[in-house]
Amino acid sequence: MGAVAELAERLRARAVSSRELVDASLRRAxxxxxxxxFVCLDPxxxxxxxxxxxxxxxxxxxxxxxxxxxxxxxxxxxxxxLPTTCASRILAGFVPRTDATAVGRLRAAGAIVMGKTNLDExxxxxxxxxxxxxxxxxxxxxxxVAGGSSGGSAAAVAAGVVPIALGSDTGGSVRQPAAFCxxxxxxxxxxxVSRSGLVAFASSLDQVGPIAADxxxxxxxxxxxxxPDPADATATRNLGPAAExxxxxxxxxxxxAVPPAGRSVLDRAVAALGGAExxxxxxxxxxxxxxxxxxxAEAASNLARxxxxxxxxxxxxxxxxxxxxxxxxxxxxxxxxxxxxxGNFVLSAGxxxxxxxxxxxxxDRLRAEFDALFRRVDLLISLTAPxxxxxxxxxxxxxxxxxxxxxxxxxxxxxxxxxxxxxxxxGLPWGVQLMGPAGADRTVLAAARRLEAALR
Amino acid sequence: MSxxxxxxxxxxxxxxxxDVPEADRAAVTAEFAAIVAWIDTLAELPDTPAPTPPxxxxxxxxxxxxxxxxxxxxxxxxxxxxxxxxxPPVLED
Numbered sequence: 001m002g003a004v005a006e007l008a009e010r011l012r013a014r015a016v017s018s019r020e021l022v023d024a025s026l027r028r029a030x031x032x033x034x035x036x037x038f039v040c041l042d043p044x045x046x047x048x049x050x051x052x053x054x055x056x057x058x059x060x061x062x063x064x065x066x067x068x069x070x071x072x073x074x075x076x077x078x079x080x081x082l083p084t085t086c087a088s089r090i091l092a093g094f095v096p097r098t099d100a101t102a103v104g105r106l107r108a109a110g111a112i113v114m115g116k117t118n119l120d121e122x123x124x125x126x127x128x129x130x131x132x133x134x135x136x137x138x139x140x141x142x143x144x145v146a147g148g149s150s151g152g153s154a155a156a157v158a159a160g161v162v163p164i165a166l167g168s169d170t171g172g173s174v175r176q177p178a179a180f181c182x183x184x185x186x187x188x189x190x191x192x193v194s195r196s197g198l199v200a201f202a203s204s205l206d207q208v209g210p211i212a213a214d215x216x217x218x219x220x221x222x223x224x225x226x227x228p229d230p231a232d233a234t235a236t237r238n239l240g241p242a243a244e245x246x247x248x249x250x251x252x253x254x255x256x257a258v259p260p261a262g263r264s265v266l267d268r269a270v271a272a273l274g275g276a277e278x279x280x281x282x283x284x285x286x287x288x289x290x291x292x293x294x295x296x297a298e299a300a301s302n303l304a305r306x307x308x309x310x311x312x313x314x315x316x317x318x319x320x321x322x323x324x325x326x327x328x329x330x331x332x333x334x335x336x337x338x339x340x341x342x343g344n345f346v347l348s349a350g351x352x353x354x355x356x357x358x359x360x361x362x363x364d365r366l367r368a369e370f371d372a373l374f375r376r377v378d379l380l381i382s383l384t385a386p387x388x389x390x391x392x393x394x395x396x397x398x399x400x401x402x403x404x405x406x407x408x409x410x411x412x413x414x415x416x417x418x419x420x421x422x423x424x425x426x427g428l429p430w431g432v433q434l435m436g437p438a439g440a441d442r443t444v445l446a447a448a449r450r451l452e453a454a455l456r
Numbered sequence: 457m458s459x460x461x462x463x464x465x466x467x468x469x470x471x472x473x474x475d476v477p478e479a480d481r482a483a484v485t486a487e488f489a490a491i492v493a494w495i496d497t498l499a500e501l502p503d504t505p506a507p508t509p510p511x512x513x514x515x516x517x518x519x520x521x522x523x524x525x526x527x528x529x530x531x532x533x534x535x536x537x538x539x540x541x542x543x544p545p546v547l548e549d
Contacts, residue, residue, distance in 0.1 A: 097532035097533070097534070098532050285497070286497060286498060286500075286501055289494060289495040289496075289497045289498050290498060292491075292494075292495060293495055293498065300472065304473075307473070309543070309544075309546050310543060314544075320546060321473075323546075324473050325473050325474065325475050326475070328472075328473050328474055329474050329475040332474070337472075337474055338487070338488070338491070340472045340474065341465070341468050341469060341472055341474065341484075341488060342488070342491060342492075342495075343472075344468050344471040344472040345464075345468045345488075345492070346495070348467075348468065348471060354498075354499070355495060355498060358498040358499070358501050359498060361501060362498060362501055364508075365501070368508070397490075398487065398490075398491060399490055399491055399494045402491075402494070403494075
């Protein structure tokens with residue numbers, strides 16, 4: 001559908017109406033239904049909101065660049081009146097009464113919610129194949145995955161259904177699908193965007209972030225989203241000034257982990273930015289195992305609330321304990337069960353020191369190494385994923401899937417802002433990732449815009 | 457390090473409030489053992505104390521306690537009685 005700034009210009013000039021944009025978005029969603037990007041669409045709600053946006057504009061009210069622009073929302077964020085499923089059977093029938101704070105801020109800025117996008121169940125996955133609604137297909141090649149867990153949001157943007165969508169990034173779930181689909185994905189500094197109304201997966205890692213056709217659009221969304229929030233004590237607007245980055249570091253451990261085709265993409269991006277100095281982040285070898293220990297431990301705790309009592313589906317049992325077990329066993333899909341088991345294992349007596357505490361120690365070590373690097377360089381660069389989108393159904397081994405997250409996990413563990421920028425070229429899309437210190441989101445985005453322009 | 461076997465999986469499943477059917481237990485155990493073998497990489501983490509983590513660089517907010525927005529919650533609850541949210545019965549009759 002294009003860039004937000006361009007749409008905003010056309011809306012302000014009355015060259016197009018919000019109603020027309022919404023109708024175009026709905027037509028495009030229908031034409032690309034085979035992607036399975038959406039869990040639900042809300043044509044009536046979207047048309048009503050578009051009518052209101054057009055009416056406001058006619059009365060001289062301008063809410064900013066998102067006013068009248070269609071957006072899609074990952075289905076682990078609450079939209080009042082629409083089901084929140086998290087792509088799980090266990091939440092069948094659950095309809096939230098209020099918006100997530102991030103969704104409310106988009107609406108207050110005039111954005112129009114088109115619907116909810118498909119995801120890996122409870123955002124646990126890297127391919128959007130672990131969904132109760134079936135896999136999301138990549139718009140570039142429908143035989144391939146869209147990446148995950150925000151695969152529906154990335155596919156919806158890449159297919160031109162919406163110019164922007166919200167995702168959530170726990171270990172790379174905004175950036176990796178954006179890379180696989182050839183669009184921009186931003187993970188803001190942890191805590192800069194409220195998670196109120198985001199169904200929790202791993203609270204020390206979860207972050208809401210935009211997926212967009214270009215860097216400027218992602219930044220426009222971030223500027224709307226970032227804010228303190230009385231409903232989320234961790235939310236603090238903390239984006240920093242838009243400084244022009246000087247020194248860029250190339251993390252050798254991450255560069256060495258990619259195949260030659262990826263390395264040439266990375267080299268092209270480095271050259272486009274005027275070069276980068278090699279730097280070392282030795283603890284990256286522990287990052288993915290530490291992430292799967294910590295995230296699974298937090299997931300085991302967060303998902304304990306899904307017990308058939310308060311939310312969604314319930315499966316009968318002869319006792320309270322039997323009802324809870326039956327509901328969780330039938331309600332959770334296989335990947336979620338795997339991670340809940342792993343989380344309980346690493347927190348259980350006899351294993352806590354070997355796994356959970358060591359996971360925390362690895363995270364501390366990684367954060368300290370990042371901190372030391374950011375005294376030498378302003379930004380770090382790597383590929384976003386060590387591969388392009390793989391065929392649907394081709395990766396049944398969970399450990400192989402987990403290992404593929406190795407490039408996005410370090411920034412997530414350290415709470416850093418990171419953005420994936422698509423690299424144009426023949427074949428399947430690649431993404432290049434820029435990472436900065438916590439609170440340097442605008443600097444990261446300034447470099448991303450420079451990279452985007454240089455690669456065009 | 458892990459010693460994952462079917463008995464361990466059964467015990468963890470009980471902690472997780474999940475059923476692992478007998479027929480699936482061998483496959484789940486093998487898959488789980490492979491994951492645990494992978495996270496055993498953490499055993500190679502140096503024993504020297506981890507460097508003191510730097511401040512996360514995140515802005516802090518005042519540590520002020522405020523009252524929960526009770527009336528707002530009740531306004532959006534599906535059902536309310538005598539100032540409380542009505543929830544479904546836990547067990548059917």
